[in-house]
Amino acid sequence: AQKVTQAQTEISVVEKEDVTLDCVYETRDTTYYLFWYKQPPSGELVFLIRRNSFDEQNEISGRYSWNFQKSTSSFNFTITASQVVDSAVYFCALNPGYSTLTFGKGTMLLVSP
Amino acid sequence: EAQVTQNPRYLITVTGKKLTVTCSQNMNHEYMSWYRQDPGLGLRQIYYSMNVEVTDKGDVPEGYKVSRKEKRNFPLILESPSPNQTSLYFCASSPLYRDSGREQYFGPGTRLTVT
Numbered sequence: 001a002q003k004v005t006q007a008q009t010e011i012s013v014v015e016k017e018d019v020t021l022d023c024v025y026e027t028r029d030t031t032y033y034l035f036w037y038k039q040p041p042s043g044e045l046v047f048l049i050r051r052n053s054f055d056e057q058n059e060i061s062g063r064y065s066w067n068f069q070k071s072t073s074s075f076n077f078t079i080t081a082s083q084v085v086d087s088a089v090y091f092c093a094l095n096p097g098y099s100t101l102t103f104g105k106g107t108m109l110l111v112s113p
Numbered sequence: 114e115a116q117v118t119q120n121p122r123y124l125i126t127v128t129g130k131k132l133t134v135t136c137s138q139n140m141n142h143e144y145m146s147w148y149r150q151d152p153g154l155g156l157r158q159i160y161y162s163m164n165v166e167v168t169d170k171g172d173v174p175e176g177y178k179v180s181r182k183e184k185r186n187f188p189l190i191l192e193s194p195s196p197n198q199t200s201l202y203f204c205a206s207s208p209l210y211r212d213s214g215r216e217q218y219f220g221p222g223t224r225l226t227v228t
């Protein structure tokens with residue numbers, strides 16, 4: 001069975017602070033994909049990143065960066081210099097390769113001015 | 114434009130009145146799925162389909178039906194809705210080929226209230 005744990009239910013920061021959202025996953029599959037999605041207050045799900053299990057390179061995209069560590073089954077997401085527009089619920093998700101996506105329960109990020 | 118569409122976006126209904134939420138994708142994806150999102154529970158899969166005429170239960174299928182008669186459409190049917198089915202529903206689609214990365218494309222969501 002697959003499982004994704006986002007232990008942080010809610011995080012509050014002040015603008016310009018850095019913040020890291022944790023994601024720990026469990027799977028017995030050797031090939032799998034990990035995702036992060038953003039859900040702003042408007043409700044839609046916005047795809048942020050995909051990482052496959054064979055690629056442990058960290059990735060940076062503007063203020064966003066992702067740290068994938070297979071040894072600890074973690075795929076953490078860091079926002080540098082947070083902005084109010086980053087306020088949203090962030091979901092980590094796992095796909096073991098046959099397209100069934102398992103989501104974590106989400107982390108609500110509140111960025112105040 | 115590649116997209117997944119859902120209709121209606123908002124629906125208020127009464128207990129027991131059958132309803133259908135439509136989902137359509139224009140990307141020729143084999144895989145389609147329905148999720149419900151509830152506070153504190155994240156997104157949970159209701160049903161999924163690997164291809165036409167092939168459907169399978171997800172984690173929370175009770176009270177729902179689906180059909181996949183055409184590749185592009187995957188309607189969600191609530192034969193006798195109950196208040197515990199009040200939720201935000203998402204349809205998603207994905208290609209199935211090996212190097213697709215399995216990224217799922219989500220519809221805009223349908224907010225359902227059952228009174």
